[in-house]
Amino acid sequence: MNSRSAALRRCFGLLWSSSGALFVAVLAVSSATAQSAGENVPAGRHSGYDSMSRETRAMQDDDAANPGTLWVLDGEALWKQKTGSAGRSCFDCHGDARASMKGVAARYPVFNASRARPVNLEQRINLCRTDQQKAPPLAFESRELLALTAYVGRQSRGLPVEIAVDARTRPFLEAGREAFNRRLGQLNLSCAQCHDDNEGKRLAGNLIPQAHPTGYPLYRLEWQGVGSLQRRLRNCLTGIRAQTPVFGADELVDLELFLMWRARGMRVETPAVRP
Amino acid sequence: MPRALITIPASARRGEIIEIKALVAHEMETGFRRTQYGVVIPRNIITQFVCTYNGVEIFSADFHPAISANPYVAFSTIATEGGTITCSWAGDNGYSHTESVAIRVG
Numbered sequence: 001m002n003s004r005s006a007a008l009r010r011c012f013g014l015l016w017s018s019s020g021a022l023f024v025a026v027l028a029v030s031s032a033t034a035q036s037a038g039e040n041v042p043a044g045r046h047s048g049y050d051s052m053s054r055e056t057r058a059m060q061d062d063d064a065a066n067p068g069t070l071w072v073l074d075g076e077a078l079w080k081q082k083t084g085s086a087g088r089s090c091f092d093c094h095g096d097a098r099a100s101m102k103g104v105a106a107r108y109p110v111f112n113a114s115r116a117r118p119v120n121l122e123q124r125i126n127l128c129r130t131d132q133q134k135a136p137p138l139a140f141e142s143r144e145l146l147a148l149t150a151y152v153g154r155q156s157r158g159l160p161v162e163i164a165v166d167a168r169t170r171p172f173l174e175a176g177r178e179a180f181n182r183r184l185g186q187l188n189l190s191c192a193q194c195h196d197d198n199e200g201k202r203l204a205g206n207l208i209p210q211a212h213p214t215g216y217p218l219y220r221l222e223w224q225g226v227g228s229l230q231r232r233l234r235n236c237l238t239g240i241r242a243q244t245p246v247f248g249a250d251e252l253v254d255l256e257l258f259l260m261w262r263a264r265g266m267r268v269e270t271p272a273v274r275p
Numbered sequence: 276m277p278r279a280l281i282t283i284p285a286s287a288r289r290g291e292i293i294e295i296k297a298l299v300a301h302e303m304e305t306g307f308r309r310t311q312y313g314v315v316i317p318r319n320i321i322t323q324f325v326c327t328y329n330g331v332e333i334f335s336a337d338f339h340p341a342i343s344a345n346p347y348v349a350f351s352t353i354a355t356e357g358g359t360i361t362c363s364w365a366g367d368n369g370y371s372h373t374e375s376v377a378i379r380v381g
Contacts, residue, residue: 065296065349067298070280225345
């Protein structure tokens with residue numbers, strides 16, 4: 001159960017190293033359908049939750065059993081902790097997160113005027129730290145940043161994803177869409193070839209999900225911990241043998257924006273559990 | 276940030292069977308993995324879990340390297356009287372963590 005992407009990598013390894021004919025065949029099938037990629041599914045959209053085992057769904061649904069709760073509780077403690085040379089906590093400006101952060105994560109990534117581009121929730125938290133709290137930014141994938149993000153994300157659980165698209169965000173959304181459809185890496189695959197054209201089928205033993213990032217940051221059994229959407233994106237990029245952009249790279253945020261827009265209307269599950 | 280979460284029903288009737296769920300944050304490093312340079316990552320696991328109900332042990336378990344990170348244990352007991360349920364975890368490198376919750380029995 002928790003060896004999904006290891007199996008994915010093994011699968012790619014198999015395709016790559018064993019039969020050249022098989023490998024070519026797979027790509028030929030993919031490229032034939034590549035034209036239709038990008039805009040599918042509004043009707044048949046569903047969360048990866050729906051295809052999980054009963055046990056894993058139960059784990060996500062019960063806060064007492066969902067290990068992501070540990071990160072949420074850490075985030076709650078950090079929310080009230082004064083930090084930086086300004087000596088301010090998140091609570092001092094935003095008050096009770098249960099009210100002030102409700103629905104916030106469902107809107108991210110959001111256009112940020114000072115950056116003149118969309119920023120994701122992790123970057124927004126770090127902007128608050130550097131600008132308001134006068135504290136050093138937290139490292140991507142650090143326990144603290146994941147905890148705060150999970151805590152903020154938890155306040156939107158059950159609310160629909162709502163990405164505002166306007167003239168300012170449109171170019172970044174289009175860049176994300178382009179990235180989703182761009183073939184990359186030694187395996188020369190785009191996101192769309194798996195997650196649009198072949199979703200619901202299996203890659204080795206693993207189900208190919210539709211890739212709606214509604215539960216991030218989430219607890220992945222394979223990771224034995226909580227990770228961000230960008231960690232997941234970098235995993236996929238490694239799987240297709242492409243170069244991985246650094247955490248927080250503009251192109252990853254654009255892709256994040258497109259994926260969240262693509263999942264618009266779906267319910268936030270943070271902190272989700274995935275195999 | 277050591278943290279544990281014990282979940283019990285808010286209140287119980289005397290004699291009722293209640294479920295106790297205990298989740299603790301721990302990396303549970305097996306001791307079998309290596310770094311990319313081939314150096315063994317030393318074992319760091321929880322080895323023992325004990326739960327007491329008003330000081331009387333009602334459940335205990337030995338943990339081994341195959342137990343997942345952030346171990347979750349759920350078990351049941353009979354609510355006999357009000358008081359405190361205490362769970363403690365102990366393990367490698369002097370790790371120990373104790374957490375208590377109050378139980379109301381009426």
